[in-house]
Amino acid sequence: MRSVREGRLQRLTLDRASRRNALDSSACHELVSALRSANEDPLVDLVLIDAEGKSFCSGMDLAEALEPDAARRTQIHTELFTAGYWMRKPLIASVQGGVVAGGVGLVANAHVVIAETTAWFSLPEVRIGMWPYVIWRALVDAMGERRARELTLTGRRFPASEARDYGLVHILAPEGELASCTAHWIRELSQASPGATQSGLEAAGEIRHLGFAEAALAAAARRATRFSDPGFRSAAANLLSRGK
Numbered sequence: 001m002r003s004v005r006e007g008r009l010q011r012l013t014l015d016r017a018s019r020r021n022a023l024d025s026s027a028c029h030e031l032v033s034a035l036r037s038a039n040e041d042p043l044v045d046l047v048l049i050d051a052e053g054k055s056f057c058s059g060m061d062l063a064e065a066l067e068p069d070a071a072r073r074t075q076i077h078t079e080l081f082t083a084g085y086w087m088r089k090p091l092i093a094s095v096q097g098g099v100v101a102g103g104v105g106l107v108a109n110a111h112v113v114i115a116e117t118t119a120w121f122s123l124p125e126v127r128i129g130m131w132p133y134v135i136w137r138a139l140v141d142a143m144g145e146r147r148a149r150e151l152t153l154t155g156r157r158f159p160a161s162e163a164r165d166y167g168l169v170h171i172l173a174p175e176g177e178l179a180s181c182t183a184h185w186i187r188e189l190s191q192a193s194p195g196a197t198q199s200g201l202e203a204a205g206e207i208r209h210l211g212f213a214e215a216a217l218a219a220a221a222r223r224a225t226r227f228s229d230p231g232f233r234s235a236a237a238n239l240l241s242r243g244k
Contacts, residue, residue, distance in 0.1 A: 001030045008045040008194075009186060010038040017053025023102050024061035028076045035083050035091075045194045046186060047087070049106065050094040056119065059101025074134070077102075081135045084109030085205050088198045090189055094182040095119050095160075095169070105135030107168060108142040111201075114185055115160040115169040116178040124155040142168050195231055 002013040012034050014021040023031075031049075038044045051057060064073070081102070084091060093110035099121045107113050107121075123139070125132050132139065132152060139148040143166040151158065163169040173181035203222045207215035226232055 001027055001034065003030075003034045005044075008043060008190070009048060010034070010041070010044045010046070011048045011050065012038075014049070014051040014057055017051075017055075019061070020055040020058035020098065020100075021051050021053065021103070022058045022061040023080075024064050025073050025076060027061075028073070028080050032076060032079045032083070035080075035087060039087055039089055044089060045197075046090050046092060046189055048092045048094060048182070048186065049110065050182070051096070053097070055097035055103075056093075056095045056099045057103030057106055058098060059103050059105075077134045081105045081109060081138060084111060084138060085208075087111075088201050089194075090192075090197055090201070092182070092186065092189070094178060096178055098122070101125055101132065102135060104168070105132065105138055108135060108138035112171070112185065112189065113169045114171045114173055114178065114182050115163060116173050116175060117160055118175050119160040119163075119169075120157050121160075121163050121168065122155060122157045123152045126152060127155045142166075193231055193235070195229060196226065199226060 002011075002015050004011045004013070012031065014027070016022060016024075016027065021027075035047065038047045060077075091109065091111045093107050093113045095107060095113060095115040096119055097116075099107055099115075099119060101123060104121055104123055107115075123132055136148070139152070142148075143151070147166050158166075160169055160172055164172055171181065171185060199222060203219060207218050210218060
């Protein structure tokens with residue numbers, strides 16, 4: 001994996017193109033380390049995951065899965081495939097080609113997903129005697145339980161257009177225009193207040209496990225804090241002055 005700083009964007013690039021960017025334990029550790037570092041870096045506002053080669057990611061490295069101690073890697077997989085819940089910086093995925101198994105899990109954890117129209121997705125684990133256990137919650141949150149179950153049970157390929165209909169993908173980029181489309185949306189996302197997005201993502205993680213009343217109280221407390229934020233007050237005053 002390559003990690004490159006581009007202004008206030010941290011770009012993380014999967015670069016095992018010869019293995020269709022399969023996620024071995026080394027790649028998983030590198031990704032988690034880079035994500036956690038970006039999460040704590042005050043100079044980073046956005047994080048992008050993209051990939052070299054024709055495929056975004058083919059999921060878990062099956063060669064490692066056959067090793068006797070494969071189960072010990074569960075912890076790092078759990079950290080990686082819950083990144084969308086613990087990241088306080090917007091996480092963007094830019095996707096091309098095949099996106100399979102754990103690759104779909106990465107996409108499901110991203111907050112904003114841009115996919116080339118020719119990209120395709122598949123959850124074929126049941127065909128080799130497995131189930132997407134670790135990524136299941138992210139799949140359900142992204143697409144709903146009934147759709148996640150159908151796609152897992154059938155293992156069928158589905159195109160980027162369907163992935164958008166299901167909520168797994170948000171933005172479709174015309175063939176050959178993924179890079180320019182991604183750059184455009186990074187510029188759009190860069191216009192958001194970093195303080196607001198970080199506070200909002202923290203709040204989203206906090207209230208997801210609360211009951212309705214508790215969630216409302218927690219959200220109200222966060223909102224009250226933002227009302228006193230100098231950045232919000234300055235921007236709000238500026239908007240008001242424009243209307244006069």
